[in-house]
Amino acid sequence: MKKIYISILGSALLLLSSCVKDLDQYPHIEATSANVYTSVDSYRSVLAKLYASYVIAGQVKGGGDKDLSSNNGYDYLRSYFNLQECGTDEVACTWLSGDKVANLSYLSWDANDSWVSDMYYRIYYTIAICNEFLRNATDDKISKFSATEQATLKEFRNEARFLRALAYSHALDFYGNIPFVTEANSVGAFIPPVYTRAKAFEFVESELKAIEDALPSRTNVQYGRASQAAAWTLLAKLYLNAEVYTGTKRYDDCAKYCDKVLGAGYSLEPTYSKLFNADNHKRTNEIIFSFAVDATHTVSWGATTYIVCGAITNSPTDKQQAAGYSTSKYGCNNGWGMFRSRGELPALFGDVKAGVADKRAMFFSYEQSQYLDNLDNQTQGYFVEKWTNLKDDGQAASNTASDGVSTDFPMFRLADVYLMYAEAALRGASTANRSQALNYVNLLRDRAYGSTAGRISDADLTLNFILDERGRELYWECTRRTDLVRFGKFTSGSYIWQWKGGVKDGKAVDEKYNIYPIPSAELTANPNLKNEKY
Secondary structure (H helix, E strand, C coil): CEEEEEEEECCEEEEEEEECCCCCCCCCEEECHHHHCCCHHHHHHHHHHHHHCCCCCEEECCCEEECCCCCCCCCHHHHHHHHHHCCCCCCEECCCCCCCCHHHHCCCCCCCCHHHHHHHHHHHHHHHHHHHHHHCCCCCCCCCCCHHHHHHHHHHHHHHHHHHHHHHHHHHHHHCCEECCCCCCCCCCCCCCEECHHHHHHHHHHHHHHHCCCCCCCCCCCCCCCCHHHHHHHHHHHHHCHHHHHCCCCHHHHHHHHHHHHCCCCCCCCCHHHHHCCCHHHCCCCEEEEECCCCCCCCCCCHHHHHHHHCCCCCCCHHHHHCCCCHHHHCCCCCCCCEECCCHHHHCCCCCCCCCCCCCCCEECCCCECCCCCCCCCCECCEECCCCCECCCCCECCCHHHHCCCCCEEEEEHHHHHHHHHHHHHCCCCCCCHHHHHHHHHHHHHHHHCCHHHCCCHHHCCHHHHHHHHHHHHCCCCCHHHHHHHCCCCCCCCCCCCCHHHCCCCCCCCHHHHCCCCCHHHHHHCCCCCCCCC
């Protein structure tokens, strides 16, 4: 199997390749673009690296031979999960010092925070390798290939543009005003200009709209690769948050692009839990775009291994074990004991210990208190059972101690589109229908309850309900911080959760924490950058 990848060394891009089957062994050789981009298969291998950059940190099993130096040494998705979840009402990190997430958890980070920096550099690493691919996929560069091959390479080019747009969407969401680089900029000594959040928004929007019709339909796309619906979903997300990003409401456009997705033939997976197990690659009825993770080709101690193993306690009590708690229950060989739920998350479902009808309330609460006297107290906080390494037959998919999990991360799925449509309708989108929005929400609740018992009425359909329903449907799927910011609740005193701001009862924090700061080292390297509120 041929692997080709790009690592950043100073201001230069070095192309490296290897041809071995054993992921633990990579005899590296230096190469230039001239002898890498020589065939369609070579382009395909580089494209695979662009996708993989979201879930692996290096070229060797477990993240060795790293793509770039970082503070913590982990991949894009581990960083993304931490920045989207750790500071919210959904996750209690019970290894604060060991994983260096105390400042994220307490909304007290600064421009030197290790995870804030790692996320930034992971985003720009992915952007850099996408740019390098696109430099070598221009019409002129691919003119030496046959007409059929050129058509294939143009498809690859559209996928690279989608992946770059996705990374840029995360950059503008997290960091606001950001440095901007494309394939038009030459490699070498170059100080990137700064794009305002609004300008970065315009770029992502224009890229997605330029390629949306050229990407394959959902029935023609290979699993794990970008489709038209993936571009439409990302556009819907962009428009849903447009007021935060640009100051201009775009809810009509959000509903319009939700409708495009909804017209593509997706349907809800009947069993909610199967969306988050090791066979979730089979859920193409609902999952629109995912990051593929498996225990052979993308072994990582980040990505979904971090989420699955991190949620499992490494010190269950005797009574908990007698009650059926074990690592094997989740298809794992070991538990990391890193995460619990903050008390506010199960509270969205009611009294979980007494039993609730909503099947999305996937918590192990026996001998665990709902709320935490200390955020990193592993004897407190419910265990989240949503994510597993189990196959549909109930068997473990892999040896997690040596190979990690084989559970993919569903980046976009139909349920989120239903909720985005409903929110856009409530926020005044003329292109959305309120009764249709109610129907979409009730489809989710019918699945959750296994009957019509959980349905709501039109009077119940409010923005506050939508925020809570997003929490119930999408918890631990890396949407919560963005949602809370959009609703004006992430930093303000309008919604307080336990340990928000670093105190047990919670408190409001400075509004500057609605975005993350550009790392200090970048401010030194690029005089165009500045952190206005840090």
